[in-house]
Amino acid sequence: MSTPPSPADLDRATAGAAPQEGPLRVLHLGFEDPLMPGAGGGSVRTHQINRRLAAAGLQVTVLTTTYPGAQERLQDGVHYVPIGFGQGRNRLTRLLGYIARLPLETRRRRHGADLVVEDFFAPFSTMAAPRWTGRPTIGVVQWLHARDKARQYRLPLHWLERFGVRSHSRLIAVSQGTADKLVSLNPAATVEVVGNGIDREALDGDLTLGRDVLFVGRLELHLKGLDVLLAAWATAAPQLGAKLVIAGTGPDQERVERLIDSLGVSDSVELVGWVSGQAKLDLMRSARLVVVPSRHETFGLVAVEALASGTPVVIFDIPSLREVVPEGCGWKVAPFDAEALAAELVQRYPAEPDLLAAGLQGRSFARRFDWDTQADRQAAIYRSALSVHAGQ
Structure with missing residues (x-):
């Protein structure tokens, strides 16, 4: 039996190679590694799409930030390469190392790539990759919230976002709401929508009514609306006799813990840390309601899951959340209104027939979010972009 090539062998084989006939070679600037503890939904999407593209014969290399324990590897046919300086022990060093190394690492590998794909990432969305990759480049937009970060850090990050978006001529948005925002920033760009998907096993199992109210996501107090959720919970909890389970990690964990204490809800709120895979699915199945109180979302993968x-x-x-939670599958609340959210929780929590009906309809709606279909659509966009480029 022959030994499969190592990631380093793959790099040496493609370094300096000219574009050639054969499998489409994709260099994906993916930012976050799906194996990194606390990784968000964007890295899940990147891997789920790329593993299917690799199975279909494409050659996919993903450049990500480094972190303690990160290793170059082949995972499900996808070549992951962590880049940065040192071990990336915190969020800031990971970000700065990635930004500093990405152009150099991309140029080193571009002769072994037919197409570059840039994932947008916090805090300024895009590094304007088409200006320096030297290859046809597509932006995949799973994050577009620089204005919010600009207010948080008091820096003109939204100007960088606007400049970067206008550097792209072709973009893939994960929702129509995100696509509309991209068009407003860059009317000349071709913007296509390819949503996220779900694992098919999530659709299995009986419907049950759990006891807890659940939040799953990165612990970012303002962006994810945890401040509003906890304020609402302080009002609703005495009437429900239930627990609010918060699953996730993130930069604002200490602030979240302090807010829980200050609101006097420590006895009814449980922080369970980062969950993924089967543990995440089990947690969702055992919940009575899932709350997604975000101020901004590009898709809302947690809601679909x-x-x-x-x-x-x-x-x-x-x-973007309105797109993935239609009538009958859940309930919408006036944005960022803690009193309205508390009232909705109090009203819906005891209504068992309504909860079961919404659960059944929600599962039926979620069946349309299929990773195989989304990967096929994304691959078609890649090939179309290369055809347009070749004809110029």
């Missing part, structure tokens, strides 16, 4: 598990969802009525 909850619907697939048969658990109804309560959201703020914002564009």
